[in-house]
Structure formats: C-alpha cells, structure tokens
Amino acid sequence: xxxxxxxxxxxxxxxxxxxxxxxxxxxxxxxxxxxxxxxxxxxxxxxxxxxxxxxxxxxxxxxxxxxxxxxxxxxxxxxxxxxxxxxxxxxxxxxxxxxxxxxxxxxxxxxxxxxxxxxxxxxxxxxxxxxxxxxxxxxxxxxxxxxxxxxxxxxxxxxxxxxxxxxxxxxxxxxxxxxxxxxxxxxxxxxxxxxxxxxxxxxxxxxxxxxxxxxxxxxxxxxxxxxxxxxxxxxxxxxxxxxxxxxxxxxxxxxxxxxxxxxxxxxxxxxxxxxxxxxxxxxxxxxxxxxxxxxxxxxxxxxxxxxxxxxxxxxxxxxxxxxxxxxxxxxxxxxxxxxxxxxxxxxxxxxxxxxxxxxxxxxxxxxxxxxxxxxxxxxxxxxxxxxxxxxxxxxxxxxxxxxxxxxxxxxxxxxxxxxxxxxxxxxxxxxxxxxxxxxxxxxxxxxxxxx
Numbered sequence: 001x002x003x004x005x006x007x008x009x010x011x012x013x014x015x016x017x018x019x020x021x022x023x024x025x026x027x028x029x030x031x032x033x034x035x036x037x038x039x040x041x042x043x044x045x046x047x048x049x050x051x052x053x054x055x056x057x058x059x060x061x062x063x064x065x066x067x068x069x070x071x072x073x074x075x076x077x078x079x080x081x082x083x084x085x086x087x088x089x090x091x092x093x094x095x096x097x098x099x100x101x102x103x104x105x106x107x108x109x110x111x112x113x114x115x116x117x118x119x120x121x122x123x124x125x126x127x128x129x130x131x132x133x134x135x136x137x138x139x140x141x142x143x144x145x146x147x148x149x150x151x152x153x154x155x156x157x158x159x160x161x162x163x164x165x166x167x168x169x170x171x172x173x174x175x176x177x178x179x180x181x182x183x184x185x186x187x188x189x190x191x192x193x194x195x196x197x198x199x200x201x202x203x204x205x206x207x208x209x210x211x212x213x214x215x216x217x218x219x220x221x222x223x224x225x226x227x228x229x230x231x232x233x234x235x236x237x238x239x240x241x242x243x244x245x246x247x248x249x250x251x252x253x254x255x256x257x258x259x260x261x262x263x264x265x266x267x268x269x270x271x272x273x274x275x276x277x278x279x280x281x282x283x284x285x286x287x288x289x290x291x292x293x294x295x296x297x298x299x300x301x302x303x304x305x306x307x308x309x310x311x312x313x314x315x316x317x318x319x320x321x322x323x324x325x326x327x328x329x330x331x332x333x334x335x336x337x338x339x340x341x342x343x344x345x346x347x348x349x350x351x352x353x354x355x356x357x358x359x360x361x362x363x364x365x366x367x368x369x370x371x372x373x374x375x376x377x378x379x380x381x382x383x384x385x386x387x388x389x390x391x392x393x394x395x396x397x398x399x400x401x402x403x404x405x406x407x408x409x410x411x412x413x414x415x416x417x418x419x420x421x422x423x424x425x426x427x428x429x430x431x432x433x434x435x436x437x438x439x440x441x442x443x444x445x446x447x448x449x450x451x
Contacts (some may be wrong), residue, residue, distance in 0.1 A: 009093035011086040017070035018063040018090045022055030026279050027096045030062045033105025037069040037191035044183040053268045069191045077203035079422040081352035083110045100124040100275045109209050116215040116293035124278040128223040131231045133208045153201045160194045173257045206421030213242040215293045215382035220246040221274040225254030295356040295380040296398035300345035302373040302407040334359035353380045353416045354423040360410045377402025379413040400435035414443040
C-alpha cells in the first residue's frame with residue numbers, strides 16, 4: 001500500500017509532522033496517545049481498518065506530537081499548552097477552521113483542554129481510553145500511588161531493553177497478535193527514546209484536568225473498553241458525569257489500545273455515527289462561543305496611594321503610563337489580551353496558563369525598574385464571553401487570588417498549577433484560603449522565581 005505523504009507544519013521553531021487521508025466533507029483531528037510514528041503506524045495490521053475507516057467519511061488529520069515520531073525532538077516533555085499550539089499550527093497549515101477531535105488515551109487530556117479553550121475550532125469531541133488525572137487522590141481513587149507509578153514507568157521503559165522482554169510491555173497495552181506486538185514495538189522504539197519516554201511519564205504524572213471537564217460544552221462521546229487494565233472503566237464514568245454534554249459507551253471485550261476484531265468495529269461505528277450526526281445537525285456552523293476556558297491575570301501596584309501622594313498627580317500619571325506600556329509589551333510577548341484597567345490594576349486573559357504565569361513573573365520583575373512593586377494573581381476557569389471580554393465566577397476567583405498575594409508575589413490557584421505540567425514552573429504551597437464571595441476553600445501556590 002502506498003503511504004500518504006508526510007508533511008510538516010511550523011509551530012514556533014518546532015516542525016510538527018502530519019498526514020492527511022480521506023476527502024470527506026468535514027475534518028477529524030486524531031490526537032494520539034503515548035508514542036506514535038506516522039509512517040510506522042501503517043505497518044500495524046489492526047491499525048489499518050481504523051485509519052481506513054476514519055478516512056472513508058472525513059478528512060482525517062493525524063500528527064506526531066512534538067518530541068515523538070517524525071516531529072522534532074525537544075528537551076524534556078512538552079506541556080499540554082504547547083501541544084495545543086501544535087494542533088492549531090497543523091490545522092492552520094491544512095486550512096482546517098473547525099474539526100472534530102478524537103483523543104486516545106494520553107491524548108484525551110489535551111483534546112478535552114483544547115475543546116474547552118477553543119470551542120470555536122472544535123465541533124465535536126470523542127475520547128477513548130482517556131483519563132483526566134494519573135495519580136491517586138482521596139477524591140480520585142482510580143489513580144496510581146507513587147510506588148505503582150514508579151513500577152509502571154520502569155515496566156514501560158523496558159521497550160528499550162532486550163526484545164523479548166520489551167514485547168511483554170507492549171502486550172500490557174492491549175490484545176495484539178505476535179505480528180502486531182513486533183510492529184508496535186518498532187513504532188515505540190523509532191518514535192521515542194528512553195529519556196523522552198521517561199520525561200513524558202513525569203509530565204503525565206503531574207497532569208490534572210478534572211477542573212476543566214465541566215467547561216466542555218460541545219457534543220462529546222466517551223468510549224471505553226470494559227477490559228481496560230490500565231485505565232478502569234470507572235474513570236470514563238467519572239468523566240461522563242462531569243462533562244455536561246457527554247454520552248458514555250462502554251465496550252465489552254476491549255482493552256486499552258487494541259483496535260482489531262469485532263469489538264473494535266463497534267468503536268469505529270460509534271465514532272462515525274456520532275460525528276456524522278453532529279455534522280448533519282449543523283455542528284460545523286461557525287458561531288460565537290459564549291463560554292471558554294481561559295486564564296485570567298490580575299495585577300495591582302503595591303502602595304499606590306502613598307506613591308501617588310509622594311510624586312504628585314502629574315508625575316504619578318507619567319509613571320502609570322510607563323507602567324502600563326511595560327505591561328502591554330509583556331502581554332504582546334506572551335500572547336495575552338488586555339481586558340481592563342482600573343486605576344493602577346491590570347486585568348488580562350490568556351489561552352494558556354503557563355504563558356500567563358510567565359507573563360506575570362516578567363511583569364513583576366520589570367516594574368521594579370520603575371521603582372514599583374506589584375502583586376499578581378491568576379486562575380484558570382470557564383469564563384462567560386461578552387463583547388470580546390470575559391466575566392463570571394472564574395474572573396472573580398482570579399481577582400480574589402490577587403488580593404491574597406503578598407507584595408512582589410505571583411500567586412496562582414491550584415487549577416493553574418495542575419495545568420502547567422511539564423512547563424518547568426515551580427510552586428510553593430501557600431495553603432488554603434477562603435476567597436471573599438467565592439464558595440469553598442481554594443488551595444493557593446506561590447510561583448518560585450529564577451525559572
């Protein structure tokens with residue numbers, strides 16, 4: 001069989017490999033899990049029916065995540081935010097304004113985050129074998145303990161060891177024939193390296209997108225194999241109960257990644273039927289999103305009243321103008337959008353939490369050149385969109401987080417911290433706080449500098 005041509009999209013300085021198959025009336029973006037290699041995927045027998053089936057009713061867009069497969073290698077593991085940038089770069093390169101997303105396993109978290117952040121580019125969402133969090137918590141009993149996760153990583157790194165031993169790690173992923181085990185093993189070995197795979201596991205360990213689930217407002221289908229040994233079906237039920245638009249289909253006789261046989265045929269039928277229904281129902285019609293997931297940043301100058309009295313009105317206005325200009329330069333640098341100014345305070349939004357945190361730190365450092373000190377607070381949540389601006393409870397939380405910050409401090413909510421896994425940002429826990437006018441207690445974290 002002749003392989004489709006592999007092309008490259010530029011995401012910043014990184015080349016992202018992608019392939020397109022099929023000529024259907026709408027686009028489906030396939031967000032892979034774990035490690036892939038665009039060309040070696042075609043050598044896995046049970047993958048062929050899936051790829052051919054998906055390509056029969058849509059334009060299928062597949063890509064290798066940065067650091068894996070045929071895409072550029074990178075140091076460490078990329079953040080979910082960087083991966084979203086890569087998907088948008090591929091969509092732009094192929095002229096896809098809006099698409100359905102199919103997120104598999106590890107790719108589910110990014111797909112969910114993308115759907116909540118960019119609803120204007122996401123028509124429908126299908127998640128298979130997905131998980132919103134990897135590690136155990138008192139309110140998430142299906143995750144791994146530290147010891148279990150360490151053993152799992154050690155086992156999966158064996159794919160780079162002696163070949164017979166490596167095959168046992170592959171068999172844990174699903175029901176594969178001997179021929180498929182060999183092909184899967186080759187894809188994993190050519191698609192990654194021991195260091196890259198270990199970094200990927202470190203990032204996955206930190207991910208927690210549970211707070212994002214309720215912000216997904218587009219049609220969503222969750223598919224999960226009842227015999228999945230890596231992610232229990234209870235995780236799929238958990239996600240389905242928290243995504244307002246979700247429908248769950250549990251498939252008997254299916255493990256985590258197996259694609260062949262009659263049960264896998266049902267997965268393809270469910271997926272095709274779902275996205276076709278969305279298409280026929282007008283789901284690809286472009287509309288203005290009224291709710292999006294965003295990171296909000298609030299800053300204000302410490303001791304501004306005293307400073308204004310010391311300088312006098314004219315000098316204070318000039319200093320404020322310099323302060324505003326400096327913040328605006330950083331907003332451009334980190335792709336933030338200015339939303340409002342209240343006296344000496346700034347209110348901005350970002351489509352990525354790591355960029356927002358780095359912007360806040362850059363602003364905090366640079367205003368010191370003006371003899372000023374600020375406090376900054378950030379929160380990520382679902383925001384109401386009104387005339388290009390955002391509002392709602394998430395904005396109130398961001399403002400209240402800023403009020404809790406000490407002079408010179410950048411303070412974030414736990415939601416921000418959970419979404420920047422792999423960014424290299426470091427945090428110090430500040431404990432829980434009751435934010436004025438906001439229900440429940442919130443765990444807050446101070447950003448550690450020198451990063």
